Amino acid sequence: MESKIKKVVLAYSGGLDTSIIIPWLKENYDGCEVIAVSGDVGQKSELDGLEEKAKKTGASKLYILDLKKEFVEDYIFPTMKAGAVYENKYLLGTSFARPVIAKRIVEIAKKEGADAICHGCTGKGNDQVRFELAIKAFAPEMQIIAPWRIWDIKSRDEEIDYAEAHNIPLKINRETNYSKDKNIWHLSHEGLDLEDPANEPDYDKILELGVSPWKAPDEPTYISIHFEKGIPTAIDGKEMDAVSIVEKLNEVGGKNGVGLVDMVENRLVGMKSRGVYETPGGTILYAAHELLESICLDKATFHYKQLVAVKYGEMVYDGQWFTPLREALDAFVDKTQENVTGDVKLKIYKGNVINAGISSPHSLYSEDIATFGEDDCYNQMDSQGFINLFGLPIKVKALLDSKKLK
Numbered sequence: 516m517e518s519k520i521k522k523v524v525l526a527y528s529g530g531l532d533t534s535i536i537i538p539w540l541k542e543n544y545d546g547c548e549v550i551a552v553s554g555d556v557g558q559k560s561e562l563d564g565l566e567e568k569a570k571k572t573g574a575s576k577l578y579i580l581d582l583k584k585e586f587v588e589d590y591i592f593p594t595m596k597a598g599a600v601y602e603n604k605y606l607l608g609t610s611f612a613r614p615v616i617a618k619r620i621v622e623i624a625k626k627e628g629a630d631a632i633c634h635g636c637t638g639k640g641n642d643q644v645r646f647e648l649a650i651k652a653f654a655p656e657m658q659i660i661a662p663w664r665i666w667d668i669k670s671r672d673e674e675i676d677y678a679e680a681h682n683i684p685l686k687i688n689r690e691t692n693y694s695k696d697k698n699i700w701h702l703s704h705e706g707l708d709l710e711d712p713a714n715e716p717d718y719d720k721i722l723e724l725g726v727s728p729w730k731a732p733d734e735p736t737y738i739s740i741h742f743e744k745g746i747p748t749a750i751d752g753k754e755m756d757a758v759s760i761v762e763k764l765n766e767v768g769g770k771n772g773v774g775l776v777d778m779v780e781n782r783l784v785g786m787k788s789r790g791v792y793e794t795p796g797g798t799i800l801y802a803a804h805e806l807l808e809s810i811c812l813d814k815a816t817f818h819y820k821q822l823v824a825v826k827y828g829e830m831v832y833d834g835q836w837f838t839p840l841r842e843a844l845d846a847f848v849d850k851t852q853e854n855v856t857g858d859v860k861l862k863i864y865k866g867n868v869i870n871a872g873i874s875s876p877h878s879l880y881s882e883d884i885a886t887f888g889e890d891d892c893y894n895q896m897d898s899q900g901f902i903n904l905f906g907l908p909i910k911v912k913a914l915l916d917s918k919k920l921k
Contacts, residue, residue: 519630520547521547522548522550522629522631523540523548523550523633524551524624524631525537525549525551525634526616526634526646527552527553527565527577528635529553529565529568530561530635531678532637534568536633537549537551537572537574539662539677540662541573543666548575549633551578552578552619552623553578555579555580555583556582557699572683578623580619580623582615582619583758584757586612587761589615590612590615591797592745593845593848594607594831595800595804596746596848596849597844598801598804598808598820599825600824601831604776604780605832606776606797606798606801608696608792609641610834613642613645614836614837616646617646617650617653618649618652618837621649621650621653621657633660634660635662635663638661639786643661644784645836646834648834648835649836652837653837671706672692675692692706692707693705699758699765701793701794701797702724702792702793704716704721705790709790716791724765724769724774724793725768725769725771725772725773725793725795726770728772728773728865728866729772731770731864731865732770735864736767736770736864737860737863737871738750738767738799738860738863739752739861740800740803741857741858742803742856742859744853744854744856745848745852746852750763764797764800766796767795768863769796771864772865773798773799773866773868774795775793776794777792778792783834798868802868806859806873807855807857807873809873810857810875810878811854811877811878812855813879816851820847823844823847827841854875857873857875858872858873
């Protein structure tokens, strides 16, 4: 190890990985000072007792940064406005939490005059990329320490062995040792029995943000969400700040079994991994936003935005938040949202988010034109010429093919 490292800032969650990293750093870097930094992105009870734990295991101090407002307004909502989803299912809960945390950790590292920044991400995961790309964006000269890539520990069981040998208290045991990530947007579960895609998740055992659909109430919940330029601003007529909106939708979605995803995804580092995600409020929000866009965006913009959404989702997943392209895509998305203002009423029932009505002052939907009844603004004979021209390439090819067969 490099003895010149005297002060390290550690991205600290208090979970298994980072709990053992503090004493490990001090053992391997000549008793260096370790400053722990936790970003509060909505973990709630996971932050309880964190300062005492960090200091007991060897940290000189702990910063707890309240990032919830910044996280929701500057990371979650832009991604939601883009309609970005990774591989059609994953609402990017862990992915966009990493850049907001890493950016602020760099600020602390500079303030403290640290020699290095350390994180507890494994060498198999995506988070190592997300953290380090953000660090490179704001502190390109900063040394990064990633213990999982250099220490002798090979598994979570061995981490628990290390913790027990060093008298480090843990909130887990070997039977409940799922790898989890929790924030205001989601909760992810990986590992143990979930590593085999053939195993059905024991939802009654693992769910924390809500219930399974089959345990949800037998009566539906109606909810109305108001958007201004693609941003949710009110629920059931009551204006709310961004954080409160997500929390309220989590409550409604969780109670009704909304937002469960069980998927095998393609990690950035090349392997496939299986995860179970809980994203109750996010699932409602995405559904409502897309419904509103369906009446506010013209066909060409709506379809092209779907292409942008795929790229945006890949970039967020791959840790490319602080890049010129992501900023350029945001500019495009913001332009598309200028008229995405209105109200969406939803029926929430046993894991389903059902459209119960959409309205907007900028709606492009015309009942007069779309009606199956009599109207004065659409000449149905016009469609004959349109079809003749639209189908001309098909007709020409068919005629030429028939001649070749003769």
